Amino acid sequence: MSNAMRLSHALTALPQDLPAKDIPPKHWAVAEAWLDKLSLQNYSAHTVDAYRATLWRFLSFIDDSRRLKGDYLACDKKDLATFLSIRLERDGIKPISAKQEISAIRKFYAHLIENGKAATNPTTGYRLKSDPRALPKIVDVDLMAHLLDQPMPDDASQARLWVRDRAMFELMYSSGLRLSELVGLDTHDINLKQGIVRVLGKGNKQRIVPIGQKAIDALTLYLPHRDLWQESTNALFVSERHGTRLSTRAVQLRLKTLAKNAGIDHNLYPHLLRHCFASHLLSSSGDLRAVQEMLGHSDISTTQIYTQVDFKALTQVYDKTHPRAIAHKLNTKK
Structure with a gap:
């Protein structure tokens, strides 16, 4: 240039x-x-x-x-x-x-x-006070199931898009992919027999992430449609109309359509599925290191934010259900 x-x-x-x-x-x-x-x-x-x-x-x-x-x-x-x-x-x-x-x-x-163009880094040791980091927004497992388990539309053209969209979002939620990682996938990046996906993340760092059975089933259903739509591209997720790799904007719009069709009034966006993957998996397993590896975080402190999300959810359950917590609330309202 x-x-x-x-x-x-x-x-x-x-x-x-x-x-x-x-x-x-x-x-x-x-x-x-x-x-x-x-x-x-x-x-x-x-x-x-x-x-x-x-x-x-x-x-x-x-x-x-x-x-x-x-x-x-x-x-x-x-x-x-x-x-x-x-x-x-x-x-x-x-x-x-x-x-x-x-x-x-x-x-x-x-x-x-x-590259020998500077001797010192001015940011070394520099600290800036900031407001507490906002916790990622999470929706519960039931809402995710409501989104992904919705029935196939009766209209044939909408049904084909539903097959593709369900495969995309099952894979995002199953494997914790970033939006850019999802649209960058090629067909050779997935191995349905082994149940794994090879992801190219930030800094060209590769990681191998498991694919859940529901995502495997959804991808198996989608791939024959993809083979009919694509025009000389290795992209995994393609446009039915153009036969080319889907853009990030197209994926964002399709998730909103899927949510609307399911009657969900939450603001759903692709990265929310990654947040839900991390929070739900950490809540079930408690294995912070494994979640870090699957998310592709270089620093575990980035992953630890999800432990705070999980603790916040636990405290909400406690406040609503524990008899002593309920009694305390009643007393404070008098």
Whole structure:
């Protein structure tokens, strides 16, 4: 890609609230090359664009400050703190968004250090206070069963789509897949005899995840339809109309249609099925490490959030059913 094309792509991908610049910040070519590398490593377009916006802001801040001497990329914690205070106080971003920007800067500087373009990482040891992390939203097992066990429509055209959609969402819930992982699957990634699916996750990391029997049955029913629809593609889930790989947006819309047909008024979205997979499996097994492996989390602290979800559910059951909890509530209302 030429420098002009890189700049054009950067400008069109940046949010509208960024100040317009005809000239990119200094060392932007280094940042853009790193972002291109992330795209090749299976990072989502949303993540890459978020990193792009953060680095554009941060490198522009360095440009405007004119305080750094020598190595232009040799920032320290004070520089980072000043940048983040501007983002939090002037721009009004939330602490969780600031933490996401720190993550982008941390990864960028790790790349610079690895390639000899920087000596230190300004994010090392930096801590930002934030609000408690919101727990993922979960629906119960009965609602998931109501969604996935709904009867096939009588209309033939709708029935064919139901067969495909049920296979998609059974697989998502059965194996805890991200939406991008689901749409990226090819037919050779599943082995129904062994009951496994090979998943390409973030950072091009592969993992092998079991497939439940209901998902196996749904996929077995769907595959003959897929073979009739596809047009020279290895994609597992394809459009009946176009014969091409389904987009993430198409999957989102199909889940809403499936929920509507089942009479479910909850806001269902694909990642909710991954949350439910983790919470329901952890509640039944108690095996945090196994759930971590199946989700593809590099850090177990990310998986531990589901233990809090499970505990919250337990406390709600306790509050509603334990006689002493009920008695205490009655007394406090007097």
